[in-house]
Amino acid sequence: MFGKLMMCGAALFLIASQARAETIAEKVAVCTGCHGEDGKPVDKTIPTIWGQQAGYLYIQLRDFKRGDRKSEIMQPIATQFERDDMLAIAEYFSQKPWPDLGQPRAPKDVAAKAVSASASVGCPACHLDRFQGDGTVPRLAGMGRDYLAKTIADFRTRARGNNPGMSDLMLATSPDDLAALVEYLAGL
Amino acid sequence: MYVKGLAAFAAAVGVGLLSGAAIAQEVKQEKQSVLGNANVSPVTQEQLNAADKNSKDFLLTNGNYAQTRFYPGKQIGRDNVKNLHVAWIFQTDVKESLETSPIVVDGVMYVTTSFSHVYALDAKTGQQLWHYAHKMGPITVYCCGPNNRGIQVLGDRVYLATLDSKLLALNAKTGEVVWTTNIADPELGYSETMAPTVVKDKVLIGTNGGEYGIRGFVRAYDAKTGKQLWNFNTIPENSVGVWATKDATGRDMHRNIQAEKDMLAKIGDPYAKLGGGVWQNPSVDLATNRIYFVVGNPSPDLDGSNRPGDNLYTNSLVSLDLDTGKYVCHFQYIAHDVWDLDAVSPTVLVNVKDKDGKRIPGVIHAGKTGHIYVHDRKDCSLIRFSETMVPQENMWVLPTKEGARMLPGANGGVEWSPIATDPGQELAYAINLHQPMHYRVESSPYPNGKLWLGGAFTAIPGEQQSGNITAVNYNTGKIKWQVKTPEPMIGGILATAGGLVFTGEGNGKFAAYNSSTGKELWSFRAGAGVNAPPSSYMIGGKQYVVVGAGGNTQVDFKRGNNIIAFTLD
Numbered sequence: 001m002f003g004k005l006m007m008c009g010a011a012l013f014l015i016a017s018q019a020r021a022e023t024i025a026e027k028v029a030v031c032t033g034c035h036g037e038d039g040k041p042v043d044k045t046i047p048t049i050w051g052q053q054a055g056y057l058y059i060q061l062r063d064f065k066r067g068d069r070k071s072e073i074m075q076p077i078a079t080q081f082e083r084d085d086m087l088a089i090a091e092y093f094s095q096k097p098w099p100d101l102g103q104p105r106a107p108k109d110v111a112a113k114a115v116s117a118s119a120s121v122g123c124p125a126c127h128l129d130r131f132q133g134d135g136t137v138p139r140l141a142g143m144g145r146d147y148l149a150k151t152i153a154d155f156r157t158r159a160r161g162n163n164p165g166m167s168d169l170m171l172a173t174s175p176d177d178l179a180a181l182v183e184y185l186a187g188l
Numbered sequence: 189m190y191v192k193g194l195a196a197f198a199a200a201v202g203v204g205l206l207s208g209a210a211i212a213q214e215v216k217q218e219k220q221s222v223l224g225n226a227n228v229s230p231v232t233q234e235q236l237n238a239a240d241k242n243s244k245d246f247l248l249t250n251g252n253y254a255q256t257r258f259y260p261g262k263q264i265g266r267d268n269v270k271n272l273h274v275a276w277i278f279q280t281d282v283k284e285s286l287e288t289s290p291i292v293v294d295g296v297m298y299v300t301t302s303f304s305h306v307y308a309l310d311a312k313t314g315q316q317l318w319h320y321a322h323k324m325g326p327i328t329v330y331c332c333g334p335n336n337r338g339i340q341v342l343g344d345r346v347y348l349a350t351l352d353s354k355l356l357a358l359n360a361k362t363g364e365v366v367w368t369t370n371i372a373d374p375e376l377g378y379s380e381t382m383a384p385t386v387v388k389d390k391v392l393i394g395t396n397g398g399e400y401g402i403r404g405f406v407r408a409y410d411a412k413t414g415k416q417l418w419n420f421n422t423i424p425e426n427s428v429g430v431w432a433t434k435d436a437t438g439r440d441m442h443r444n445i446q447a448e449k450d451m452l453a454k455i456g457d458p459y460a461k462l463g464g465g466v467w468q469n470p471s472v473d474l475a476t477n478r479i480y481f482v483v484g485n486p487s488p489d490l491d492g493s494n495r496p497g498d499n500l501y502t503n504s505l506v507s508l509d510l511d512t513g514k515y516v517c518h519f520q521y522i523a524h525d526v527w528d529l530d531a532v533s534p535t536v537l538v539n540v541k542d543k544d545g546k547r548i549p550g551v552i553h554a555g556k557t558g559h560i561y562v563h564d565r566k567d568c569s570l571i572r573f574s575e576t577m578v579p580q581e582n583m584w585v586l587p588t589k590e591g592a593r594m595l596p597g598a599n600g601g602v603e604w605s606p607i608a609t610d611p612g613q614e615l616a617y618a619i620n621l622h623q624p625m626h627y628r629v630e631s632s633p634y635p636n637g638k639l640w641l642g643g644a645f646t647a648i649p650g651e652q653q654s655g656n657i658t659a660v661n662y663n664t665g666k667i668k669w670q671v672k673t674p675e676p677m678i679g680g681i682l683a684t685a686g687g688l689v690f691t692g693e694g695n696g697k698f699a700a701y702n703s704s705t706g707k708e709l710w711s712f713r714a715g716a717g718v719n720a721p722p723s724s725y726m727i728g729g730k731q732y733v734v735v736g737a738g739g740n741t742q743v744d745f746k747r748g749n750n751i752i753a754f755t756l757d
Contacts, residue, residue: 054326055326055327055328058326058327059327059375066636068635068636087326090326091326094326116649119647119744120646120647120649121644121646122645122742122744124741124744125331125332125333125741125742125744126330126331126639128284128333128334128741129741129744129747134328134334135324135326135327135328135329135330135334135351136327136328136329158632162635162638163635163638163639164630164632164633164635164638164639164640165399165635165638165639165640165641166639167630167632168628168630168632168641168642168643168644169641169644171628171630171644172591172626172628172643172644172646173646
């Protein structure tokens with residue numbers, strides 16, 4: 001774990017060369033250090049971006065640059081990109097295949113609890129009925145378990161501050177239900 | 189309109205485990221547009237004006253400019269509806285929420301799907317004539333599903349508004365794009381799901397976005413060029429109003445007016461990001477050249493602390509001059525709404541009895557509150573409101589951090605679903621939801637076009653949900669009949685001169701009822717939620733009834749991709 005994080009942190013040192021990158025392949029070279037060369041993140045708290053919705057990826061890059069979403073690693077990277085770069089990078093990764101992280105399906109009782117909680121706050125209204133997301137709404141199905149848990153926790157404390165509507169919905173859901181949702185979504 | 193914090197039926201009954209793991213990407217935009225050759229005559233303004241008398245075609249989303257959804261044909265009637273059977277089924281390429289109102293012109297049917305696809309079909313056989321697959325921009329922001337509710341045709345053009353907030357004119361014969369206009373910036377929370385209303389060479393369109401801090405509008409675009417002709421902001425620069433303390437029915441809304449006035453002095457008028465989407469079509473009074481529509485909720489939905497005042501014209505009936513877009517009158521149902529019990533279902537123009545029993549031109553609207561409101565068309569004033577069609581409890585308790593229980597839930601009552609009317613019987617037919625919810629409030633600043641609920645609406649686990657079909661006499665306000673359904677109802681309803689009403693349910697049932705008594709006369713199981721408004725038409729001397737069965741995102745009913753037409757032998 002420590003070694004992987006060191007590799008991921010090393011991405012910061014690539015930022016200088018990032019500024020000179022011209023092709024998309026050069027621009028995204030820095031991403032593989034954390035998000036993985038094969039689309040599988042090097043650490044479980046890092047999100048999957050291969051196969052993610054382009055609109056969502058763009059908005060996150062935009063928000064990192066604006067400072068609406070905080071990350072010591074992502075903010076310096078995103079700051080170098082203009083809007084067209086962000087859109088192109090988002091499109092690039094959205095076209096990659098979603099990786100199978102090999103996470104087990106949730107047991108039936110956990111899945112039932114998750115589905116009931118999801119219906120209560122209306123997750124499918126935006127993430128759609130199979131949690132594939134669309135446009136600026138992310139795919140959650142098969143996302144890394146630890147990343148999901150961390151993100152939900154950050155929404156609840158508003159440490160993840162770039163979507164207060166999500167914070168409201170996560171605060172309206174009990175921690176037990178959210179734990180079930182994490183397990184359920186990771187296993188889809 | 190509703191938000192994401194809704195409550196799906198599954199929450200109450202614990203059904204519907206989402207199917208499958210590692211599911212493939214949803215079916216959408218895997219098909220490219222397929223141009224074709226639909227042999228269709230141009231639609232004239234005169235035809236549109238007389239749509240209420242035309243049983244051959246179904247030219248407007250709600251049947252005619254008055255939006256009565258009363259179909260004048262009567263070949264299918266109370267005696268023979270039991271023999272109704274499937275004529276054809278067309279499967280679209282998009283298996284996602286289906287809210288389309290099929291439009292029929294000269295034997296050609298136009299239907300739309302989620303993600304803004306359009307199909308032209310042979311209305312007799314269901315054969316595809318062309319398919320327009322909209323190339324969606326990467327940025328779409330919407331609260332309640334990637335829906336599309338339909339198109340309208342004028343001349344030889346089909347008008348479509350898309351999820352990424354564009355307005356398009358397509359060639360009605362081939363499906364080719366004639367022009368495209370950007371309506372608003374989706375990155376700021378604007379999107380389009382409604383069908384345009386086209387009248388006198390103007391394309392009228394509202395906007396979604398009341399959950400994202402937009403400033404709502406209704407606009408007219410030139411049908412020939414796509415150039416904007418006028419814009420009406422649904423939120424005026426002075427949105428404060430009269431500090432109303434009671435709703436349209438006289439109930440206290442528990443506002444803290446002094447706190448609001450203090451906030452107003454501190455932050456000024458909050459009009460710029462106050463929401464006020466317009467989800468559904470305006471009705472058009474051809475005699476007076478006015479349009480009537482309703483405006484949705486203020487932003488953020490549940491938190492009123494940073495939006496002092498009545499938040500005009502949210503949750504209101506509004507009338508404008510068709511030629512200029514100038515304000516004529518309004519009536520606000522709920523000032524300073526903090527429950528998202530807004531105004532969404534399209535307005536209907538019918539003659540009504542005023543308080544003295546004199547017949548006058550009226551306009552009616554079915555609210556999320558569960559009332560049907562009856563207005564004087566001249567000045568928008570309220571004449572009466574109906575008995576409640578759904579249980580009401582604890583109104584208007586203010587939302588709390590822990591969650592306050594109140595009925596109706598935030599979907600209504602009557603959601604976006606259009607009502608139907610039968611002027612001969614003086615009845616309005618509405619489909620309703622009953623979803624007990626907790627209303628919770630949280631406060632956060634404007635999030636730059638992101639979801640801005642100001643809290644959450646949550647279905648209360650274990651509390652039974654249901655729905656109903658209700659016939660209301662709009663001249664007395666009394667309920668004439670009501671049919672209870674096992675699930676909340678969302679979609680739409682059609683009344684016919686054959687003495688019938690047709691409507692569908694989330695469990696796939698599509699049925700015909702005696703429009704005078706509510707007695708069920710026929711039903712069909714579609715296999716996916718029937719959550720779209722039906723249409724009817726004649727071709728080759730036979731009457732058809734057509735409806736979409738694709739389920740619903742908002743209330744999470746089983747998805748499908750079928751357009752189903754029925755007829756008699």
